[in-house]
Amino acid sequence: MTDTGEKQERMDADRNALQGFEVLGLSISQCILAIVEGKVPEELVVRIEGGTCFEDLQELGRQYAEKYWKDLAGPALVVFNRLLAARRISQPRLEGKEPPDTSKGIWRFRPLQLGTDELQDLLAISDAFLNMxxxxxxxxxxxxxxxxxxxxxxxxxxxxxxxxxxxxxxxxxxxxxxxxxxxxxxxxxxxxxxxxxxxxxxxxxxxxxxxxxxxxxxxxxxQQPTSGVDSRAPQHSRVGPPRPGPSRS
The missing domain is CATH 1.10.533 (Death Domain, Fas)
Known part of the structure; x- marks a missing residue:
């Protein structure tokens, strides 16, 4: 099998392993950035709720591109517009509801609320465990x-x-x-x-x-080499030691 074929096979396995999982984003600016940076799969994000109150979401996108996304403004706007077209971006305040509380993290992975690094680690563990x-x-x-x-x-x-x-x-x-x-x-x-x-x-x-x-x-x-196994062979693991320091949210 070619490298491309193997990569596609792994991607398909990952999607199947996480089938049915839904993640709710609680910060438009930070969640879009996490998706663009490859930390959270876009297909798992059922919706992003923002604490903003923009009547014109296209204007929100333009302002966020300049203020928050900067060097990643191009791909961030692509993701933003795609989610917007799919009605996966909302602003509770426009409906008279309370904005999301992000004090415990910007992602809700039921019933948990996590920061981006915590969610990324949990998804990596989930992927490895469910693909076993x-x-x-x-x-x-x-x-x-x-x-x-x-x-x-x-x-x-x-x-x-x-x-x-x-x-x-x-x-x-x-x-x-x-x-x-x-x-x-x-x-x-x-x-x-x-x-x-x-x-x-x-x-x-x-x-x-x-x-x-x-x-x-x-x-x-x-994943560690054992006796009788060539220690020069690459050891593939998507789950490493815990990340140092507090998680960003």
């Missing part, structure tokens, strides 16, 4: 550290992952911690094997935020 063979995911779940399992239990007890594990409290009332952890592992395997894309996308962001740190370590280690 089913057996690879099962292997990771089998060695999921106790800390990750305990956090899942905490969320389940508080009802924040009820859609992931319906009837959790009733099913675990008389079980020991070891039995509960085993039940959760089996439910994780079942969920990733059987959930349809829309159902998976509804639950996945919060679930993967919990599993993400453990999976990042597992994935990076799995």
């Amino acid at each position: 063979p089913a057996q690879g995911r099962d292997d990771f779940i089998d060695i999921l550290p106790q800390a990750g399992l305990q956090e899942l239990v905490l969320h389940l007890r508080q009802g924040r992952l009820a859609a992931f594990f319906p009837g959790y409290l009733e099913k675990t009332t008389t079980l020991t911690a070891v039995q509960i952890f085993g039940l959760i592992r089996e439910r994780l395997k079942e969920f990733f094997r059987e959930a349809n894309p829309q159902h998976r996308a509804t639950i996945y962001p919060a679930l993967m935020q919990i599993l993400g740190p453990s999976f990042r370590t597992y994935h990076v280690q799995s």
